[in-house]
Amino acid sequence: MKILMAASEAVPFAKTGGLADAVSSLSAALASLGHEVRIVIPRYYRIDRGTLKKLEGAMGVPSGGGEEWCAVYTTELPGSGKKNPVIVYFIDHEGFFGREGIYGNPSEPDFLDNPRRFSFFCRSCFQLCRKIDWYPDILHAHDWPAALVPVFLKYGERYGVSGEQGSFAGAASVLTIHNLGYQGIYSKDSFSCTNLGWDVFYQAGFDDWNMMNFLKAGINSADKLNTVSPGYARETLTASQGFRLSQALNGRLEDYSGILNGIDTRVWNPQKDKFLPAPFSSSELGGKAKAKALLQRRFGLKESPETPVIGMIGRLAEQKGIGELFGPSYGSAWSICRDMDIQFIFLGSGDIWAENETLSLSSRLSNFKAHIGYSEELSHLIEGGADFFLMPSRYEPCGLNQMYSLVYGTLPIVRNTGGLADTVENYNQETAGGTGFMFDDLTPSAIYNTVGWAVWAWYNKPEDILTMRRRGMKKDFSWEKSALQYEDLYKQALEKKEVLT
Ligand code: ADP
Ligand code: GLC
Secondary structure (H helix, E strand, O other): OEEEEEOOOEEEOOOOOOOHHHHHHHHHHHHOOOOEEEEEEOOOOOOOHHHHHHHHHOEEEEEEEEEEEEHHHHEEEEOOOOOOOOEEEEEEEEEHHOOOOOOOOOOOOOOHHHHHHHHHHHHHHHHHHHHHHOOOOOEEEEEHHHHHHHHHHHHHOOOOOOEEEEOOOOOEEEEEEEOOOOEEEHHHHHHHOOOOHHHHHHHHHOOEEEEEEHHHHHHOOOEEEEEOOHHHHHOOOOOOOOOOOOOOOOOOOHHHEEEEEEEEEOOOOOOOOOOOOOEEEEOOOHHHHHHHHHHHOOOOOOOOOOEEEEEEEEEEEEHOOHHHHHOOOOOOOHHHOOOOOOOEEEEEEEEEEHHHHHHOOOOOOEEEEEOOOOHHHHHHHHHHHEEEEEEEOOOOOOHHEEEEEEEOOEEEEEOHHHHHHOOOOEEEEEEOOEEEEOOOOHHHHHHHHHHHHHHHHHHHHHHHHHHHHHHHHEEEEEEEEHHHHHHHHHHHHHHHOOOOO
16 A cells, blocks of 8 residues: 655654654554555754755645645655665745744744644645655544644545546545644634635534634544554543543544554664663563663662662653652652652653752752653663653553563553553562553552552562563564554555545
8 A cells, every 4th residue: 555644743853752653663564564655744943954855846835825835855764674665755844844843842832823834734745745746545644733634635635626536536544643632722713724615614523612623623534543552542432531522533433443552673672772781681681780780870879789760751741640740749759769769760851840840859869860851862771771660641542661661671650541551461469460560540649659569569579570570571562563453444444435425
C-alpha cells in the first residue's frame, strides 16, 4: 500500500513527546513490511534546511479564501532501510512555521494562529501529492494538528473539480488519537481558514459549544480511527475519561479500536545501547550495575549498589500526575525522599511551577536530583541505571517509558490506567508474579504507599525483584506486531471508505 503519514512531529526532526517516536517508528515498521510509506510534517524553524533537499518550484495551498505559497523539502528517514526507505517531506512556510516552538512558546503556549497553521498544513498534504504526482491509498493522520486531513478528504478532495473522479477517489483515511487531552479547540471565527463551507462545519461536527473542534471533526470524518492502546480506547468511551468526546467516539464504535504502540528496539535495547557503559541482558545483568554506578556519579549521588534508585522522565504536565507527586505542600515526592532509603532522579521539563518545585526539592534533599531539560543520553542512562521507574499518570494513552523500563530491567511503578495497565502486571507477593507495582487512585498517599511497597520488596524480597526484572526484560514490545494491526486497519478503511454522493 501507499501510505502518507501526516503529523506535526516525527523523530529525529521535531519532538515534544511520544507522538514523534510513534510516527517515525510505525512508518519504518510498515516500510519493512513492504509498504511505500511517506511522512509529511511542517518545516519548523529548528529543522535545518541545509540538511534537506529542496523540491523544485513553489507550491500554492488554498487557505482562507486565497492561497498561501510554500516550499517543500525532503529527505529519507534515518535508519529506515536502504531497500525501501521512508521519505519525509517538510512543508516550508516562513509565516506559519518559521518561529521557535511547535505549538507555542513559553510566553504564548498555544499560538493564536494555530487553527490557520494546522489547517494550512492539512491542506498542503493534498497539494504535496499533486506536486509529486504520488497518490496514497491511505492518508494516516495523527492527533488534532492533522485531524483535518480526513475532513478534507471526505468533504472535497475525493472529488474532482466539477464532481468527476478526483485523484484521491480511491484513498481512505485513518485517524490515530495519541492524546485525547489535546483537541485543537478554537473560536469558530477562524473557521474560514479551512476553506470549507458552513454546511460542512455542522455535517462534520466541528461545532463544540460555540467553538470549533478540529479533533472532533476528524473523529467524525475518518474512515477508521484508533488510539494507542486497547485500555485507553475503552476508557475514552466513558464520560469521565472521554474529555467530552466520548459521545463522538461512541458514535464511531464500529470503527474505533486500540492498537498498542511499539518501541524502537534499534534504539532502546540494553544489549546495544551506545549511551550505556556496558551492554546487559536478562541473563547477564552486570552491565546494569555499571550503568547504575555511572548514573549515581553523573547526578552527584552516593555510589551505592544497595540503595534503590527511582527514575522518572517526561513532560511536567497535569496528565503525568505531577500535582500529586510534586505539589508544593501536599505532593508525595518530598515525604518519599524523607522517609525512605532511596535515591530519586528526575529528568524533564514543562509547567514552570513544577520545574521550580523539582529544583527546590533538589536543593533541600540530598537524595533527590532533578535535571530540567531534554537529554537523549541521560534518558538512556536513567532507563539503564535506575531500579524503579515512576509514572503516576492521571491518564496515559500508551506511554513509552514504562516499556523502555521493562526491557531495561527497571521495574515500573505506575498508575493502573490506559497503556500502563496494558503493559505492566502488578506484583504478586505470594507468587513473585508481575513486572511492576501498580495503584488505582491518583492520590499522594497512593503514590507514597506504592513506592513504599516497591522499596520494601527491594530490601526484603530481592529474589522477587530479580525474577520480575528478568520477566520484564523478556517482553516483546517491537513494532512488528502493531504494524501488522495497522495494516489490517488500513485494509478495513479501504473497504469501508465512505464516498458521499
Ligand atoms: P508523552 O508522549 O505523553 O510525553 P510518552 O511516554 O509516550 O509520553 O513519550 C515520551 C517520550 O519522550 C519518550 O520517548 C521519553 O523518553 C521522551 N522524553 C520526554 N522527556 C524527555 C527528556 N526530558 N529527555 C529525554 N527524553 C524525554
Ligand atoms: C501521547 C501520549 C502517550 C503516547 C504517545 C505516543 O503523547 O500521551 O501516552 O505514548 O502519545 O502514542
